[in-house]
Amino acid sequence: MRSVIISVGDELLRGEITNSNASYICQQLRKIGLNIQKVITVGDDLTAISELVKAEIKNNDLVLVTGGLGPTADDVTLTAVAAGTNSRLQTSMEQWKHIQTIFQQRQIQLRPENKRQAQYLGQPVPNTNGLALGSWLDNQHSVVIVLPGPPVELQAMIDLEVSPRLKDYFHLQQSLLAQSLHFLGRPESLLMTDLAPVCHDFPQFSVTSYVKPTDITIRVVSKDEHANPQMMDKLCAQIIAKEQPYYLGSGDHFDLATTVVKLLKQRGNKITAAESLTGGMFQSTICSVPGASNVFDGGFVTYAASAKEKLIGVPVDVVDQNGVVSAQTAAAMAEGCRRKMNVEVGLGFTGVAGPDALEGHPAGTVWLGMSRAGHPTQTKQLRLPSNYSRQQIRQLAVQYGLQMVYTALQK
Amino acid sequence: MRSVIISVGDELLRGEITNSNASYICQQLRKIGLNIQKVITVGDDLTAISELVKAEIKNNDLVLVTGGLGPTADDVTLTAVAAGTNSRLQTSMEQWKHIQTIFQQRQIQLRPENKRQAQYLGQPVPNTNGLALGSWLDNQHSVVIVLPGPPVELQAMIDLEVSPRLKDYFHLQQSLLAQSLHFLGRPESLLMTDLAPVCHDFPQFSVTSYVKPTDITIRVVSKDEHANPQMMDKLCAQIIAKEQPYYLGSGDHFDLATTVVKLLKQRGNKITAAESLTGGMFQSTICSVPGASNVFDGGFVTYAASAKEKLIGVPVDVVDQNGVVSAQTAAAMAEGCRRKMNVEVGLGFTGVAGPDALEGHPAGTVWLGMSRAGHPTQTKQLRLPSNYSRQQIRQLAVQYGLQMVYTALQK
Structure with missing residues (x-):
């Protein structure tokens, strides 16, 4: 037709x-x-x-x-x-x-x-x-x-x-098989090079990649309507196994925030955040999920150093000695907001959204901190491309923050 | 051609x-x-x-x-x-x-x-x-x-x-004249009906409208390359005059947050917010503007009623007597966050993002509060279409919040 x-x-x-x-x-x-x-x-x-x-x-x-x-x-x-x-x-x-x-x-x-x-x-x-x-x-x-x-x-x-x-x-009998798999944290070209031998074993399927604002999507589609769904599942499972540390989830309407809210709810945990470069975008992303009130009471935007101290008690010394863009500041922010809200998970976001550098760090330098009840505080540095826009850097910082919680809660 | x-x-x-x-x-x-x-x-x-x-x-x-x-x-x-x-x-x-x-x-x-x-x-x-x-x-x-x-x-x-x-x-002598004008708060059909007599007087120009996520854009374009730039300016001025209360600004790359940050900076004012349904999106939008640190130190996401009380001192009575979705709560949020951050402008956002109704109010019911040093606190109710998505409602609430500040600072 x-x-x-x-x-x-x-x-x-x-x-x-x-x-x-x-x-x-x-x-x-x-x-x-x-x-x-x-x-x-x-x-x-x-x-x-x-x-x-x-x-x-x-x-x-x-x-x-x-x-x-x-x-x-x-x-x-x-x-x-x-x-x-x-x-x-x-x-x-x-x-x-x-x-x-x-x-x-x-x-x-x-x-x-x-x-x-x-x-x-x-x-x-x-x-x-x-x-x-x-x-x-x-x-x-x-x-x-x-x-x-x-x-x-x-x-x-x-x-x-x-x-x-x-x-x-039109009596459309059978559709093509299709699946979307989402990854974060590995460049597209390396991902596809890793996957080449896997794809080679499944000639009935085409495997293509797209760089999206918040992940790299691998799209697996059968080349015709005669493909076997079990082979499709096998191929997807092999791709996920190969890239496990970077895997976020699957599906056309996949949304990492929804997954994180669900995981928090299952564990009866609540989350909060103190945000500097992301300016509230992480909390707004959590609130974009219907039912977010089950896992989120509120939190802080601590843009200036003074707000970090005043609202969540980040000691002036920590910022002075290590800089705003540092593991120590991110950790103190995560701990401070968690303590203040008295919840199980607290995140801190600090970094350089650009376009200008800050404290000698180029745009795209981001520190994430995560404080969890009963666990040592974790930090993670991102070095996002400095030619990314302010929005891209902030959006990716949020997504990596969600990934940090996701990875921790899955263990 | x-x-x-x-x-x-x-x-x-x-x-x-x-x-x-x-x-x-x-x-x-x-x-x-x-x-x-x-x-x-x-x-x-x-x-x-x-x-x-x-x-x-x-x-x-x-x-x-x-x-x-x-x-x-x-x-x-x-x-x-x-x-x-x-x-x-x-x-x-x-x-x-x-x-x-x-x-x-x-x-x-x-x-x-x-x-x-x-x-x-x-x-x-x-x-x-x-x-x-x-x-x-x-x-x-x-x-x-x-x-x-x-x-x-x-x-x-x-x-x-x-x-x-x-x-x-093709011996293209002169380009067409074009201008984009942005409005918020009046439905597209009423806007275009209002403008029909104005447009009628300028037959050399086409005037069209389209609905964008955060405004209604009126696009004025000359029908050929012989149009007079002064006539174009006159037409735009008449359109703006006719719809002054709804006018946000002009230009293809117009961004209301950028305008608001600029106005605040000119006046040496700082802004903060306490956000419920918008969950940090207003503050994130302010922070999307490079140089936001000149006018924004930080603020609050007060999603649960408990956070409204704990973080910015909204009295439990106010919420109990009037409901979360009320002028009184929005006003108390605006006042509370402004007092806490000790700045010139404070905004409060409360309402129903949906999909479900809240306290008997349908999705799309939003109250905005604005507290300014030396001015009485203002509130404004939005009745956004209840069939709008959660994201649309939240995004429009943010945009109306920006408009509230913009209108106040222009006076």
């Missing part, structure tokens, strides 16, 4: 955002064995969209159109698809009521144009994260699907509505 | 990487007044690429093809473009010698297929960051440009070679 994505949006053609929706759709539909042959991006232009849809439905079994379903005048996608497919716009009174309720709740004045988000073609596709309905239109020889552009809305609709329906509709 | 980008690569259609090259090209060429009308992504497929090129050169003045210029068998772009344009592959002996030298230096064995990276069509385009030559081909009525896929190579070639040559070739 042949499938095409049509991405609509002037902001895409102005280069203001990258087309992450197209990547997401390609990735997710690939899992049900449906490959996209072409992605076409066009602007919010009624004629351009309708002509494109008209042309593409002739050559494709699936035409998936995204973006341009907002309530404003430049959102013309649905009208354009209606013209291109010769079909009629319909309005869901149920959705219109829902939009009215939402506006009432938020105490915002409703305008007539808001009703446009209750329109659809063919059958409506529910949108749990937003107001604009999606559309599923059987159009003689092809299916045309229209989805809104905001990623949080689109992704949920792909996962909950579109993927399952496409699987049924 | 009409221009199209053809992006080549199976990895794009598998969704393994996003098409950041297309965004970069759109962004950079827009600066010289050249707009892209369409981006088409196809796989490493000889027939698909050559047919696409053949079709697109008929309707476009510029066809820019990227990716698939590597030395391996699946890199077929140059052969495909040659077929699609009916032109002959040539080999640069100079580049071939260069490739041989590089391989000798790196002590890697040279293969015959490496010679393919010295091939080009029309005229070669130098590649300072890689081995594959680019191509510039005058093809009767259109120009066809072929560039390699690795971003570091492509970006340098666009900036150093392609942009300047296109400017000459």
